[in-house]
Amino acid sequence: MFGEMAAYAFVVLVLTGTFLTCFYDPSMGRTVYQGTYAPLRDVGMSQAYASTLHLSFDVRGGLLVRQIHHWAALIFVAAVLLQLLRLFFTGAFRRPRGANWLIWVTLLVLSMAAGVTGTVLPDDQLSGGSLGLIQGIVLSIPVVGSYLSLWLFGGDFPGDRIIPNLYGAHLLITVLMLGLLVLRYRLVRRHGHTRFSDRHPVGIDRRVRLASSGALFCAMCTILALLGQAVQVNPIWLYGPFEPGAITSGAVPGWYMGFLDGALRIMPNWEPTVFGHPLSLAVLVPALVVPGCFFTLLAAYPAIERRFTGDGQLHDLLDRPRDHANRTAIGVAGITFYGLLWAAAANDQIATHFDLSLNALTLFFRVAVIAGPFLAFAVTQRLCLGLQQQERHEREHGIETGLIRQLPNGGFEEITRSPGRDESAGSAIRA
Incomplete structure (x- = not known):
C-alpha cells in the first residue's frame, strides 16, 4: 500500500498547494508588515514572507492548509522511501518492472528537491539557513560554481532572484512528479501487481479494490487533517524574517535531508589548491559527490544485479529477503550508511544530552560510516544464510x-x- 499512500499524499499536496498559490507572492521586494500578528508589525521583510504571514493569520483556514501541505510532503517522502525498500528487498525491480524502479528512485530525488525548495519559499530565518547552504554547495562546484550562484541569486547573497527561481523550480518539480506517477500507474496496468506465491490471487474484485482504495484515501486525508490541526510544524512567525549573517538556534533540515547535513558535519576540512584555485572538498564531496554516487548506484542496481547473476527472466513472483542473502545484506548496508549519516546530523545534540566530546563523536561517525555498512552486510548475510539452513533442516527432518x-x-x-x-x-x- 506504500505506492497508493504516496499517490494519495501527492493528491493532497496538489490540492493544498493550489490553494496556497492563490495567496503566496514569490517576490523578494521589500515591504513593511502591517498584518494581524502584532510582534512583527512595522518590521521590514520580503513580500514572500509577508504574504506567508498573511496566509497564516488573515486567510480563513490558511494556517491549517499550510500545515496539512507540510505534513503531506513529509509523509509523501516517507511513503516513497518505504516503497523503494519494499521493491528492493522483495526483488520487485526485476524484469519487466525495471522502469517502475527507476520511477520511484526519481520520485525520491524529486520529492527531496521539492521539499527543499518548498521550505525556502517563506523566506523566514530558518529557510534562510537553507539558502546559505545552497549557496555554499553551488560555490563548491569547480569552474562554474560562481556563475551558477550569480544566476541563482542575482548578485550578492541573498540577491533578488532566488525565491522566484525556487518557486518556479518547485512548480516544475510538481509537474514532473505528476507525470511520473501517471506513468507508474500505466505500467502497473500493463504488468499487473507482483505477489509472493502462485497460490495468492492475481487480482481482486474491482469493487473491493475501489472500496479499499477509497478507505485508504479517506484515512490519509483524516490523518493529515488531524496533524495539520493539532501538531504545529514550521511556525515561521517565531523565526522572523530572514536576515543575512544570522541563523536560528537549533536550525535543522527536514528529516529526509538529515543525511546530507550529517555528511557535511563529519567531513574533514579538506581544501586543496588545484592550479592556483582552492577546491572545497569539505562541501563538494558530502553535498554532491556522495549523494550523486548513492542515487546513481540505487538507480543502476537492477542492471548490476542482472549482470552479476545472469538472471534476465521475467518475474511476477516476489522473493523473501532471506532467500537472497547478498541482496538483503546490500540493502541493510545501504540503510546503515544512510542511518549513520542521519544520526551524525545530531552530533551536537547527542554530545550535549549525553555529555560526550563533540570531537570524539565526530571521529566516531567518520569511522562508523565506513566500517558500519561492511559490518551490517556481514551480519545480515550470516543471518539470511542461517535462516536458509534452518529451513532446509526443517524440510528434511x-x-x-x-x-x-x-x-x-x-x-x-x-x-x-x-x-x-x-x-x-x-x-x-x-x-
Missing part, C-alpha cells in the same frame, strides 16, 4: 514439537511437524 513418544520396541521418537502442515509425522530419534 520436520519441525521439532518437543513431544516424545515411546515405540512398541522400547525406543523413543520425537513427534515432528512438516513445514506448512498441521499434521504430525514421526522422525526416529532412537534412545
